[in-house]
Each structure stands twice: as structure tokens, then as C-alpha cells.
Amino acid sequence: MSDTICIINGSVYDPANNIAGEIRTLYVRDGRMVDAVSEPARTLDAQGMVIMPGGVDIHCHIAGPKVNLARKLQPEDHRRDPHPGTIFTRSGSGGVVPSTFATGYRYATLGYTTAMEAAVTPIGARHTLEELHDTPIIDKGFYILLGNNIYLQQLLKEGRKEEFHHAVGWWINSTKSFTTKLVNPGGDEPWKGRRNSNVSDLDEKNEVFGITPREIISAFIDVADAYGFPHPPHVHCNNLGHSGNVRTTLETMKTAGDRRLHLAHIQFHSYSGEPGQNPGSAARDIIDYVNAHPNITCDVGQVMFGKSTIMTADAPLAYMLRGIKKAKWINADTECESGCGILPFSYQEKIYVHALQWAIGLELFLMSQDPWRVILSTDHPNGGSFQSYPKLIRLLMDREFRRQEIAKVNKRAIGKTVLPDLDREYNLNEIAIITRAGPARALGLTNKGHLGAGADADITVYDENPDRELMFSAPRYVIKSGNLIIDNHEFCADFSGRTLHIAPAYDESIVPSVRTFFESYYSIEFDNYAVDDSYLHEHEVIPLSRAAT
Numbered sequence: 001m002s003d004t005i006c007i008i009n010g011s012v013y014d015p016a017n018n019i020a021g022e023i024r025t026l027y028v029r030d031g032r033m034v035d036a037v038s039e040p041a042r043t044l045d046a047q048g049m050v051i052m053p054g055g056v057d058i059h060c061h062i063a064g065p066k067v068n069l070a071r072k073l074q075p076e077d078h079r080r081d082p083h084p085g086t087i088f089t090r091s092g093s094g095g096v097v098p099s100t101f102a103t104g105y106r107y108a109t110l111g112y113t114t115a116m117e118a119a120v121t122p123i124g125a126r127h128t129l130e131e132l133h134d135t136p137i138i139d140k141g142f143y144i145l146l147g148n149n150i151y152l153q154q155l156l157k158e159g160r161k162e163e164f165h166h167a168v169g170w171w172i173n174s175t176k177s178f179t180t181k182l183v184n185p186g187g188d189e190p191w192k193g194r195r196n197s198n199v200s201d202l203d204e205k206n207e208v209f210g211i212t213p214r215e216i217i218s219a220f221i222d223v224a225d226a227y228g229f230p231h232p233p234h235v236h237c238n239n240l241g242h243s244g245n246v247r248t249t250l251e252t253m254k255t256a257g258d259r260r261l262h263l264a265h266i267q268f269h270s271y272s273g274e275p276g277q278n279p280g281s282a283a284r285d286i287i288d289y290v291n292a293h294p295n296i297t298c299d300v301g302q303v304m305f306g307k308s309t310i311m312t313a314d315a316p317l318a319y320m321l322r323g324i325k326k327a328k329w330i331n332a333d334t335e336c337e338s339g340c341g342i343l344p345f346s347y348q349e350k351i352y353v354h355a356l357q358w359a360i361g362l363e364l365f366l367m368s369q370d371p372w373r374v375i376l377s378t379d380h381p382n383g384g385s386f387q388s389y390p391k392l393i394r395l396l397m398d399r400e401f402r403r404q405e406i407a408k409v410n411k412r413a414i415g416k417t418v419l420p421d422l423d424r425e426y427n428l429n430e431i432a433i434i435t436r437a438g439p440a441r442a443l444g445l446t447n448k449g450h451l452g453a454g455a456d457a458d459i460t461v462y463d464e465n466p467d468r469e470l471m472f473s474a475p476r477y478v479i480k481s482g483n484l485i486i487d488n489h490e491f492c493a494d495f496s497g498r499t500l501h502i503a504p505a506y507d508e509s510i511v512p513s514v515r516t517f518f519e520s521y522y523s524i525e526f527d528n529y530a531v532d533d534s535y536l537h538e539h540e541v542i543p544l545s546r547a548a549t
């Protein structure tokens with residue numbers, strides 16, 4: 001049973017409840033925030049400290065087959081960064097793609113208490129649930145890759161919208177996932193059939209099914225809206241990383257009309273220029289559209305200099321990058337569901353494109369007019385590790401520090417941006433929005449990202465420090481579901497968080513036709529495919545906002 005805790009004298013940042021830096025007393029009982037407790041078992045004095053809800057990572061890659069492939073591909077990265085255990089916590093291996101244990105503990109040591117794995121093939125769901133169960137402290141969930149699913153594209157091609165709706169519902173139930181993820185929608189399957197085949201425009205019909213990315217994206221938005229998913233389709237647009245992809249990104253957002261849509265790692269989709277030429281910054285065009293359209297949420301996918309690991313369902317992208325990097329890499333097929341590519345990578349200050357990507361991410365943050373909808377991420381570990389979040393926060397909060405960092409990077413790249421002219425400094429309230437309140441709201445997690453009565457008691461207490469990188473690197477206290485996990489910067493307990501998923505109803509009549517497809521094309525028996533409840537362990541079904549149709 002969790003503790004009864006009272007936290008006094010702290011400066012509270014709880015943007016969802018319009019509290020910005022007020023001294024408040026917080027009360028915790030039975031894992032929830034409450035208005036009062038009579039005799040707290042423990043009182044924490046947070047004098048001189050900053051209190052925020054636990055951090056929420058809306059887009060990262062921390063579990064499942066592709067993450068494990070990335071771990072296997074770079075054992076040297078583990079050897080250089082062992083994660084020691086304590087009497088309360090287990091040991092693990094760190095690096096850019098940490099082990100399950102180190103992932104949970106290291107998120108907690110930054111004050112993050114929820115993280116969403118952003119791309120899982122349905123066939124990898126069982127593996128992913130096992131690894132998420134193995135990831136301590138944090139609550140977690142995952143998005144399933146359906147944007148290149150052969151069966152679903154066949155249904156769309158044949159105009160069978162009703163069956164498409166129920167098949168998506170079946171797939172989400174069968175994987176215990178949180179929402180749908182579309183990666184390079186419609187492009188991977190042609191590429192798997194014929195190298196260098198892809199789609200390059202939102203209205204280009206792919207050569208296998210004769211349907212367009214726009215049709216696929218729109219169909220998934222319709223399903224999410226009809227069901228009332230807490231989080232809309234989570235889209236990695238076509239043409240990631242290509243010069244001139246701003247046109248595709250804008251068209252993708254326009255496809256949504258006024259319907260909800262989340263764009264993942266939007267920095268990687270904000271490039272001007274012509275295909276095959278060096279990119280420039282299109283951050284202004286992208287952020288202007290986002291600012292003006294409250295139905296759109298996005299996470300930035302900030303590039304941070306140093307080691308990273310590209311891991312993506314965008315198989316053609318990984319194939320293209322392998323030619324640039326000339327290092328070990330993997331492309332993997334995932335039956336009828338998606339592509340996959342893994343490539344250890346390193347972003348360097350002096351390389352034009354890397355510096356430009358870094359600067360565009362910062363431009364997007366600094367030109368955003370609504371922090372609730374432009375969320376902090378590095379697309380861990382693609383743009384950089386989640387362990388670099390404290391440095392990213394300092395870049396946003398400390399103009400002088402940012403100037404020093406700008407001076408170190410490729411000048412030609414900086415010259416293509418307006419970054420040196422952007423004087424904005426994020427304040428603590430805005431940081432609380434882009435790291436907890438905003439992502440929780442975008443995910444539809446009404447019990448997270450705030451500290452009002454009834455919220456999950458996920459709380460982080462930081463020592464106030466003008467060096468924001470130091471401040472956000474090591475919270476004084478972390479409370480998870482009402483349990484004190486970090487006390488005076490040290491782990492004092494272990495904890496197993498929950499898996500968050502949705503359970504949309506579907507018409508059972510869809511199942512026989514899915515079974516027929518499986519028996520013809522999958523290497524796995526249909527009866528062995530769906531994940532049963534025994535894989536969920538501690539879990540929570542997040543409600544839909546509408547009755548299922």
C-alpha cells in the first residue's frame with residue numbers, strides 16, 4: 001500500500017490547474033492526490049524547491065523487437081555505461097539504448113513517471129508487453145504500426161470502410177495498445193517488394209494497393225474519431241528527412257481538416273529545399289500552421305549532439321541513411337505489417353545537416369505559441385537519448401547558454417535559420433507544460449500531468465537551481481503512484497508501473513476474414529497471435545470518449 005504523504009512549502013507548477021509557482025501544500029493518499037489527509041505518515045519539506053507533476057514522454061522507443069535489435073547491434077555502448085544497482089533497484093546496462101531496468105530507473109531519475117513506446121509492430125506486441133513489464137517505476141503504453149498493414153490496405157482499396165473500422169478495433173484489442181501509429185503510410189510495402197520503390201507525395205498511389213497516403217491517414221483519423229480514442233493517430237509523415245518535405249508535412253496536417261491529429265518528431269519533417277539538394281529550414285511555415293490549428297498536436301524530435309540510434313519502421317529511410325553512415329545497420333521485415341531499420345548514429349556540431357536539424361528543433365520550440373501542443377521529445381533514441389532532456393530544457397530556458405552553444409555549430413547551417421534572433425526563454429510553467437501537462441492532455445490521460453484531487457500521485461520535486469540542466473538532472477524527491485521512490489536524490493524503493501491501453505469494441509464478424517488472411521500469409525498461427533490478458537500484469541484501460549459504433 002502506498003504512503004500517506006504531505007508536501008509543504010514547495011513552489012508548485014501545475015499548469016492544468018492554473019497554478020504557476022505558488023506555495024501550496026500537497027496531499028497524497030492511496031496513490032492519488034487528495035485535498036487533505038488527517039495524519040500523514042510522512043511530511044516532506046520542499047522549502048526552496050520546485051514541484052511538478054511527474055514527466056510524461058509522449059514519444060520514445062524503449063521496448064520491443066526493434067529496441068532489442070538496437071541493443072544487440074551495439075554491445076560496446078553497454079560496456080561503456082553500466083548502470084549500477086542499489087539495495088532497492090536492479091543493475092542494468094545504459095548507453096543510448098539502455099536495458100529495460102536502466103530505462104525505468106533513468107527516466108525516474110529525471111523526474112519522468114510515464115513514457116509511451118511509439119512504434120510497435122502488432123506481431124511484436126507480446127514481446128513489447130513483456131519488456132514494458134520489465135521496465136520499472138514508470139507507467140507505459142505503446143502505439144501499434146498499422147499504416148503499412150497489408151490486410152488493412154486491402155480493405156481500404158476495396159472501399160470496405162466498415163470492416164476497416166472493426167479490423168482496427170480488433171488489432172488494438174489483440175495487442176493491448178494505446179493508439180494507432182502510421183509511419184511513412186503506404187510507402188513501406190512497395191519498398192519491401194522492390195528496392196527504392198516508395199511514395200513521395202501525399203496523393204501518389206502506391207504501386208501495390210493503388211491507394212494514397214492521404215487516403216490512409218484520413219481513414220485512420222475517421223476510426224479514431226468514431227471510437228473516441230484518447231489520442232488520435234500518431235503520424236510519422238512521408239518523406240522524413242528529405243529536403244523539401246515541408247510540403248508533405250503541411251499536406252498531412254491539411255488532410256486532418258479540423259480533426260485531431262498528432263505529428264511525431266516534427267523537426268524531421270520541417271525542411272525546405274529540393275529533393276537531392278541540401279535542406280534549409282521550413283520551421284516558420286510548419287509552426288505557423290500548428291499555431292493556427294488547435295486540432296494539431298506534435299512533439300518536436302529535437303536533435304542533440306552526440307550518440308544516437310536511428311530505429312524506425314521507415315525502412316526505406318534507414319536504407320538510405322546506411323549509405324551515408326557506412327557503419328553497421330539492419331533492415332528487417334515484419335511479415336505483413338511494417339518495415340524496420342536500425343542504424344547507430346552520431347550527430348556532430350560541425351556537420352551542416354546535423355547542425356541545421358538541431359537549430360530547426362529549437363526554432364520550432366521558440367516560435368511555438370501554444371506549449372500545450374508542441375511537446376518536448378528527442379524521439380529517443382533517434383534524435384538523441386531521453387537522458388539529454390535536462391540539457392534541452394536548459395537550451396530553452398537559458399538564452400546565454402543557447403548563444404554559447406550556437407557559436408559551436410556549423411555557421412552556414414545557423415545562417416539558414418532565424419535561431420540567433422530568437423530571444424525567448426521558456427519559464428518553469430512552460431517547461432511544466434511541454435514535459436508533463438501538455439503530453440498528458442494530448443494523450444487524453446486525465447489523471448496525469450496535473451496535481452489536482454483525483455490525479456495519479458506522480459510527483460517530482462526539484463531543487464531550485466539557476467543551472468537548469470543540473471536542476472532537471474537530479475530531482476530531490478520522486479513519488480510514483482503515491483510511493484516515495486527517490487528520497488534526497490537516492491532510490492529508496494522499487495516499483496512496478498502500469499501498462500496503459502485502450503479496448504475498443506469491434507464486430508466479431510470481422511474475425512473470420514482476418515483469420516483467412518493470416519492462414520494464407522503469416523508465419524504464425526492466428527490462434528497464437530492475439531495477446532491475452534495474462535501479458536498485461538498491472539494495467540489500466542483508458543476510457544474512450546465515445547460509445548463504440
Ligand SMILES: [Zn+2]
Pocket residue numbers: 059060061118119264265379382
Ligand atoms: Zn519515433
